Amino acid sequence: MNANKKELEVAALENGTVIDHIPSDQLFKVVSLLGLEKLNKSITIGNNLISKKIGKKGIIKIADTFFKEEEINKIALIAPNAKINIIKDYRVTEKRPVTLPDEIIGIIKCNNPKCITNNEPMKTVFYVINKDNVEVKCKYCERAVGKDEIEII
Numbered sequence: 001m002n003a004n005k006k007e008l009e010v011a012a013l014e015n016g017t018v019i020d021h022i023p024s025d026q027l028f029k030v031v032s033l034l035g036l037e038k039l040n041k042s043i044t045i046g047n048n049l050i051s052k053k054i055g056k057k058g059i060i061k062i063a064d065t066f067f068k069e070e071e072i073n074k075i076a077l078i079a080p081n082a083k084i085n086i087i088k089d090y091r092v093t094e095k096r097p098v099t100l101p102d103e104i105i106g107i108i109k110c111n112n113p114k115c116i117t118n119n120e121p122m123k124t125v126f127y128v129i130n131k132d133n134v135e136v137k138c139k140y141c142e143r144a145v146g147k148d149e150i151e152i153i
């Protein structure tokens with residue numbers, strides 16, 4: 001019964017991408033990280049749904065859109081347990097967790113006020129030094145930034 005209900009929730013999309021298991025308080029950050037507000041496709045957002053795994057969760061369904069892996073993996077910064085479902089012809093053809101990329105360009109703010117990225121109009125670049133525990137390091141000033149300190153621009 002539960003399994004069927006779950007299938008339905010995901011399968012309602014003919015073609016596209018479903019991002020599941022997003023923590024509720026990060027849902028709208030994920031929306032903005034992926035630039036979904038600029039996307040001219042049908043998008044369904046559910047939030048505060050019950051999840052056994054993470055308490056309350058959010059889910060985003062985006063019709064007729066398939067993201068590049070490095071593009072969608074950015075969300076691992078704020079939703080490390082998110083799952084990506086690729087839907088084709090109403091079927092889940094691929095299901096995978098998000099994994100952090102090796103390098104993150106332009107979305108994390110360096111928390112070193114003296115860093116060049118905070119003083120020049122330029123994009124930040126961070127190397128991911130710990131994928132399991134989410135730790136990144138600024139390319140320019142080498143400041144390491146941990147999971148709880150990451151500030152999204």
Ligand SMILES: [Zn+2]
Pocket residue numbers: 110111112115116117138139140141142143
């Ligand atoms: Zn820096």
